[in-house]
Amino acid sequence: MSGSSDLYSPVMSDALVILGAAGIVIPVFNRYRITPVIGFILVGLLVGPFGLGRHVFDVPWLAYFTITDPDGLDLFAEFGIILLLFSIGLELSFARLWDMRRMVFGLGSLELLVIGGSLTFILAAIGQSFAGAMALGLALALSSTALVLKITETTTPVGRAALAMLLFEDIALVPIIFLLGALAPHAGSGVGELLHTLIWGTVVIATLLIAGRYLLPPLFAQAARTKSPELFLAASLLVVILASLATAAVGLSPIVGALVAGLLIAETEYHAEVEQIIEPFKGLALGVFLITIGMSIDLAVVWENLGSILIATVVVIVLKAVVTGLMLRIMGARRGTATETGILMSSPSETTLIVLTAATSAQLIQPGTAQFWQIVTALGLTITPLLALGGKIMGKRVDAGDVPHQPVEDDGKPRTLIVGFGRIGHLVADMLAHHGRPYLAVDSDTDLIAEGRRRGYNVAFCDAGRGDALLRLGAGEAAAVILTMDVPVTAQRIVRKLRLQFPDLPILARARDADHAAQLYRAGASYAVPETLESSLQLSEAALVETGVAMGPIIASIHEKRDEFREMIMERGGLSEKPSLKSGQLRETEKA
Numbered sequence: 001m002s003g004s005s006d007l008y009s010p011v012m013s014d015a016l017v018i019l020g021a022a023g024i025v026i027p028v029f030n031r032y033r034i035t036p037v038i039g040f041i042l043v044g045l046l047v048g049p050f051g052l053g054r055h056v057f058d059v060p061w062l063a064y065f066t067i068t069d070p071d072g073l074d075l076f077a078e079f080g081i082i083l084l085l086f087s088i089g090l091e092l093s094f095a096r097l098w099d100m101r102r103m104v105f106g107l108g109s110l111e112l113l114v115i116g117g118s119l120t121f122i123l124a125a126i127g128q129s130f131a132g133a134m135a136l137g138l139a140l141a142l143s144s145t146a147l148v149l150k151i152t153e154t155t156t157p158v159g160r161a162a163l164a165m166l167l168f169e170d171i172a173l174v175p176i177i178f179l180l181g182a183l184a185p186h187a188g189s190g191v192g193e194l195l196h197t198l199i200w201g202t203v204v205i206a207t208l209l210i211a212g213r214y215l216l217p218p219l220f221a222q223a224a225r226t227k228s229p230e231l232f233l234a235a236s237l238l239v240v241i242l243a244s245l246a247t248a249a250v251g252l253s254p255i256v257g258a259l260v261a262g263l264l265i266a267e268t269e270y271h272a273e274v275e276q277i278i279e280p281f282k283g284l285a286l287g288v289f290l291i292t293i294g295m296s297i298d299l300a301v302v303w304e305n306l307g308s309i310l311i312a313t314v315v316v317i318v319l320k321a322v323v324t325g326l327m328l329r330i331m332g333a334r335r336g337t338a339t340e341t342g343i344l345m346s347s348p349s350e351t352t353l354i355v356l357t358a359a360t361s362a363q364l365i366q367p368g369t370a371q372f373w374q375i376v377t378a379l380g381l382t383i384t385p386l387l388a389l390g391g392k393i394m395g396k397r398v399d400a401g402d403v404p405h406q407p408v409e410d411d412g413k414p415r416t417l418i419v420g421f422g423r424i425g426h427l428v429a430d431m432l433a434h435h436g437r438p439y440l441a442v443d444s445d446t447d448l449i450a451e452g453r454r455r456g457y458n459v460a461f462c463d464a465g466r467g468d469a470l471l472r473l474g475a476g477e478a479a480a481v482i483l484t485m486d487v488p489v490t491a492q493r494i495v496r497k498l499r500l501q502f503p504d505l506p507i508l509a510r511a512r513d514a515d516h517a518a519q520l521y522r523a524g525a526s527y528a529v530p531e532t533l534e535s536s537l538q539l540s541e542a543a544l545v546e547t548g549v550a551m552g553p554i555i556a557s558i559h560e561k562r563d564e565f566r567e568m569i570m571e572r573g574g575l576s577e578k579p580s581l582k583s584g585q586l587r588e589t590e591k592a
Contacts, residue, residue: 014067017047022287037147037385040287044294051295070295077292078254080285081146081350085170085255086240087282088149088163089262090275097263100164107161107331108168111345115323116141119316128365131183135359136373138176140316142169142349145255146289147384152344153465153490156444157337158395161328162345173253173351177358197251204246205260212239212264220270229277236274239265269515272492289350296353297378305372312376317387321346334445336395343391347380415439417478419464419494420485421448421457424510428482429457442473465490470498480506488516492523499524517569528569 025039044067045051053066067073097104120137124130145166152159178197216239223231240261247257265271302309325342329335353374360370415438418425425441432439442462443449452459462469464485475481481498483491488511495507509525511517517528540561545554 013064014069014072017065017067018073018284018288018291021047021291022284025287036287037150037290038382040290041294041382044291045297045299046294047291048295048297050298050300067291067295070292073288073292073295076285077289080282080287080289082240082244082254082258083278083282083285084146084149086258086262087275087278088154089259089264090266090271090278094263094267100160100167103161103164103331104167107327108165109172111165111324111327112138112141112169112172114327115320118319118323122315122319128369132359132365132369134183135180135355135362135364136369138179139352139355139359140348140373140377141320142173142351142355143320143345144347144349144381144384145170146286146350147347147381148344148388150286151385151388156463156465157333158341158344161333161337161341165324165345167259169349169351170253170255170259173354176355180355180358180362180364183362183364200250201247201252201256204250204252205256208243208246208257208260209264212261213267216264217268220265220268220274224270224273232270232273233277233281236265236278272519293350293378293381296374297382298375301371302375302379305375309372309375309379312373313379316348316376317346317380336398339398340391340395343394344384344388347384347387348377350381352377414477414479415474417470417473417475417481418442419462419470419481419483420510421445421452421459422484422486424484426452426457428484429459437479440473442470464494470494471501475505476502478505480508483507483509486510486512488512488519492519495520495523495525514569521569530569 021040021043025036025043029036029039047053047066049067049070051066052062053068056062056066056068116134116137118137119140120130120133123133123136128136143162143166148162148166149159152162154160154163219235219239220232223235240258243257243261244254245257247260248254265274321342323342324345325338328338328341333341356365356370356373356377359365360367416432418428418432418439418441421429421441421443425443429439429441439458441452441457441459442464443452443459444461444463449459449461460473462473464470465487470481475498483494485491491509495509498505498507506526507524508527508529509520511520511528511530514530517530520528540558545551
């Protein structure tokens, strides 16, 4: 039998260090409500080759607590980014992506070109060759998909704007790398190779879209019949890996394939289950990526060049924040949204490191120059969570200047909490006020809040999807909570959180369709109202009235059909009990 030393391997040691870091960082930082992003980067700094790793030869036992093969983590770090883009695709849909096309190709392209051009001009002015300045400008103009989308919610105005710009940057990465190759002193024209990649990339993506539309529903249906979470996980990983390999094989980034895979699964009824199963693996793999960022920071080199590094970092961050904020304002975003998004998107990206490597290989910049900007990039990535926090604070202050605070009236009676003050939220508030029921409407859009207050509505600012915002507004003492927003994932998350905290609270939610209503019932909603169902019932009622049927039988048949559909939806959601609402509450809700 071999000795214990035979059981040790660098791979096993590194795996234990990473798992140990995740086991410590995530609960400790969550306990103090600090993003674990900072924790993972600090762990990488500590256990990497420039931290405790530099003392392994003097103190051999440190090998058990350090990363012995930093290059071996690159594959896992890339897999973390792939899973992140896959999860983003799960939250999107082709309809929503089409609606975002103006933001993606308009705002995204404008932001990248203006920031890249500005940085190119500055770097060329201080002595960098034009080709090298262009390479550095485009590299530093990119923002971190992994960190920004981990920090913000893509359902908020800030998250949607950031997602649009990041999607374009991810798409533009391949043309940027081809452009750098074409600018290399020893290179010929790269146009032919670029066209070849784009043509085959289009063919592969079209094939994925067609095949996924017909193959994924039966695949996940079979996995669902087995009731095996392991099989569901295997099917999910198989889809994302095959899609990523397919796009990588023709020269596109594998994250493009991951995003397409997520979009395809988002069109099936199994997307919520897939998202839940994949979440722990995404978090761990993303943690590996953040550890590699921390390992790339050499504090000794940073200290030797502290002044120039800080100046470069500040210039890049300020320039990107200002340009991004101005672009958003020009396209009609609120001042607070533009401010927060600009600061959030101001740091460089993990893909900046890829572009820097490509520029060095093409001999557009010197290795020493690349190392300097790699340190700037790593430093910028490290402070991204702090920038996000600062941007949020500044955005709220700007919004507070636009919308003066008004105290919410409270007569001491239990009030209904309306979450979302769009078209439907207005109507619900009108019905409650008409029947003398106190309410408080909340929304994260300050324009809607200002307009509502001018018209006499009782409305306040609240980002309901974050933290315990609804709890602080008195959701536990509310007569009911009504969710009217058209953001399915956020609505399900809020319903689930409220139901866990308040088992007896009436929760009424707007649903897009019967499938969404079933998901809301599973999450704990007392009553879910599918828009498609209510519109068809209203049309039926109007048709019956116009054809001469008496109003009494019409109302009875409408209520009967509504109850029938509700029971069918709950059965689809795997529930047997009817919603626990009093008849009076139910009738007022149906009227609203």
